[in-house]
Amino acid sequence: MTIGTGDSVAPVDPVGMIAGNGSFPLIFLEAAQKAGIRVVVVAHEGETDPAIETMGFPVRWIRLGQVGAIFDTFHKNGISRAAFVGGVRKPRLFDLRPDWKGMMILGRLSRYHDDEALRALADEFEKEGITIVPSTLLLPDLAAPVGPLTRRKPTASEEADIRVGIDVARILGPADIGQCLVVREKVVVAVEAIEGTDETIRRAGRFGGEGGVVVKMAKPGQDLRFDLPSVGPETIRVMMEAKARVLAVEAGKTLLFSREETLGLADSADIAVVGIE
Amino acid sequence: MTIGTGDSVAPVDPVGMIAGNGSFPLIFLEAAQKAGIRVVVVAHEGETDPAIETMGFPVRWIRLGQVGAIFDTFHKNGISRAAFVGGVRKPRLFDLRPDWKGMMILGRLSRYHDDEALRALADEFEKEGITIVPSTLLLPDLAAPVGPLTRRKPTASEEADIRVGIDVARILGPADIGQCLVVREKVVVAVEAIEGTDETIRRAGRFGGEGGVVVKMAKPGQDLRFDLPSVGPETIRVMMEAKARVLAVEAGKTLLFSREETLGLADSADIAVVGIE
Known part of the structure; x- marks a missing residue:
């Protein structure tokens, strides 16, 4: 609408x-x-x-x-x-x-x-x-679209990590945790509970090292009327700090705030942002 | 044997x-x-x-x-x-x-x-x-037994948190993460990925506040020949620091090192340690 x-x-x-x-x-x-x-x-x-x-x-x-x-x-x-x-x-x-x-x-x-x-x-x-009513009522374009959103696309190995992230997020969904998780070389290095996405990304950098793939998804069957997962410029800044390389967000169900600034920052840091289905 | x-x-x-x-x-x-x-x-x-x-x-x-x-x-x-x-x-x-x-x-x-x-x-x-062969070959008594192991037993509300922890750990099992999680007032406040149990307990204290219930379980169908979850005096020290109140470990599948020292420390801090099935 x-x-x-x-x-x-x-x-x-x-x-x-x-x-x-x-x-x-x-x-x-x-x-x-x-x-x-x-x-x-x-x-x-x-x-x-x-x-x-x-x-x-x-x-x-x-x-x-x-x-x-x-x-x-x-x-x-x-x-x-x-x-x-x-x-x-x-x-x-x-x-x-x-x-x-x-x-x-x-x-x-x-x-x-x-x-x-x-x-x-x-x-x-x-x-x-x-x-x-959904919070996107007045801003239908806020939801992340499908596909690569930055100049750099995920590499084949990063794609494999995104896949692991999606699989594990789907398992975690019913437990009402894990909207965000970070994968590196097929290992889940951090799972978000109540500490928030930024803290989860920072921890992944600290314990999992450089090159993390951040996967952020809505819960399975998430009611779009409620608080949707969101990312913005600060997410990219934290990823730069933690030396994470890819941000994969669930298209249509994740809000992308300040799109231009967010993707510009990602481009400047050679981070790939992609909308996943 | x-x-x-x-x-x-x-x-x-x-x-x-x-x-x-x-x-x-x-x-x-x-x-x-x-x-x-x-x-x-x-x-x-x-x-x-x-x-x-x-x-x-x-x-x-x-x-x-x-x-x-x-x-x-x-x-x-x-x-x-x-x-x-x-x-x-x-x-x-x-x-x-x-x-x-x-x-x-x-x-x-x-x-x-x-x-x-x-x-x-x-x-x-x-x-x-x-x-x-299992690492407990020479030390069959190392595995935590069933039931309360400390003077203090979990309260009814802590029992409810243990239950939530067990339920969520079972969901997480197939994802090969979450051997340890911390629950407070029925909310999962921290999930372990690669950062280790001590870090997970500390984070739970930082973001979830005092009174955390730490649940540590083997993975479903865990092969007892491999690295089993373990707790010891250091676990209790970290819990004291994070003001966590209960340690629930899966009986038979979690190793309890330095039992006397571990339970003595827990008693001194009024922490309840319990073996769960």
């Missing part, structure tokens, strides 16, 4: 945004501005970039888990559809301070499994009359 | 030892001394503790991958059974300098998968008339 660039067309209903961390919430609001769409923002203390306040949209700050406060804000502003934009660092899940609504949802979970928690949360939104 | 403590009985055939790192090769030789068994040692440069020279057994030093040199040594010394004792740090696999025999074996592998490589190696030994 594409939305006009806002030069006219019918006024669109306001959209709610549940903002996480990183630059995605800001990028989302820029796109909304261009499209002339009103956004009501619920931002998370300690997660969301305070610059969100400067974008010209109303912002309500909450702590992680204050689900009742989200509903309250959205109801008061006539929101009937909302998007989760940007992730929440998983270590923060331990600092949850749920309100009554949040408790109700968490209490039903057998395990704080990302997907399970998010799906339960989405169901609650539906019950409140708010549809969760 | 138990072997007498060497006070008499019939002379036993000499045993070959392919020594890796850590204290296990030394412990193995101590047990051999007590049992009056002759051991011919092949040690790995940069891996095996040089103290191996002081144990009163002949030692031949080789580099990783010099398989022909192992056969040569064992044939010259009339060895018909041998054990792999102690692991080889996986990052070292990238420094492989195989001799001709080593090349032949490595060339047949589709991927440097631990098990696959070791099994291929064991087959080569068989062809040379050398049977690979």
Whole structure:
């Protein structure tokens, strides 16, 4: 679905945004501005970039888990559809301070499994009359396309490592871990759990040496309404530091932020970036 | 199989030892001394503790991958059974300098998968008339038993985390990663790839906070002739540093070195150690 660039067309209903961390919430609001769409923002203390306040949209700050406060804000502003934009660092899940609504949802979970928690949360939104829409609603081009994206293409041996990475990521998927893993010479040298992609790439460099192939995939059957894996210029900077050589991202399900800057940096470092299916 | 403590009985055939790192090769030789068994040692440069020279057994030093040199040594010394004792740090696999025999074996592998490589190696030994025996041959009591091993038992919530760890480790098994993982409040906070258990526990403390439950398991269908997961006093020291609270090890398939010291340290830090099935 594409939305006009806002030069006219019918006024669109306001959209709610549940903002996480990183630059995605800001990028989302820029796109909304261009499209002339009103956004009501619920931002998370300690997660969301305070610059969100400067974008010209109303912002309500909450702590992680204050689900009742989200509903309250959205109801008061006539929101009937909302998007989760940007992730929440998983270590923060331990600092949850749920309100009554949040408790109700968490209490039903057998395990704080990302997907399970998010799906339960989405169901609650539906019950409140708010549809969760994909975060790429306003930016359909954000998802990485299929094929080589840089001047350099992976070598045959790097292709073999990508293949190992995909195979292992598929095995790991059901365990809700391993969105990112690093392979070198067919050996899995690092697997991401809650430490984040940058830390995983750095560790791969430290223990696995130069030449790592970074594979980043969505979880099998990943619900595209929720936090999608994303890469950007910082990913390439960390790869340069760790002397990693290839970044393979799942096409259509991984967000590629600041595409021009990201691929330009990769080209300058002779890193191959490729969208895999 | 138990072997007498060497006070008499019939002379036993000499045993070959392919020594890796850590204290296990030394412990193995101590047990051999007590049992009056002759051991011919092949040690790995940069891996095996040089103290191996002081144990009163002949030692031949080789580099990783010099398989022909192992056969040569064992044939010259009339060895018909041998054990792999102690692991080889996986990052070292990238420094492989195989001799001709080593090349032949490595060339047949589709991927440097631990098990696959070791099994291929064991087959080569068989062809040379050398049977690979479990490293616990002389120390049958080294494997962790089932049940609580410390004064403190895991709490109900820690038991739930152990369960999550076991479930996820079983999923990860076929990928040949994740012998160790750390769980906290039902979230997998760290997964081991090649960085080793100590580093994994430290990272869990850094990103997942205090109270981690460390689960260490053999791979499903693990061949007991090869490098078994092991824990010892150092594991507990790292857990104390990372403020982890529970160590659950797979009974019968995880080696518990320096049992008294290890459990004494755990008791002093109120850490629960438990053998799981």
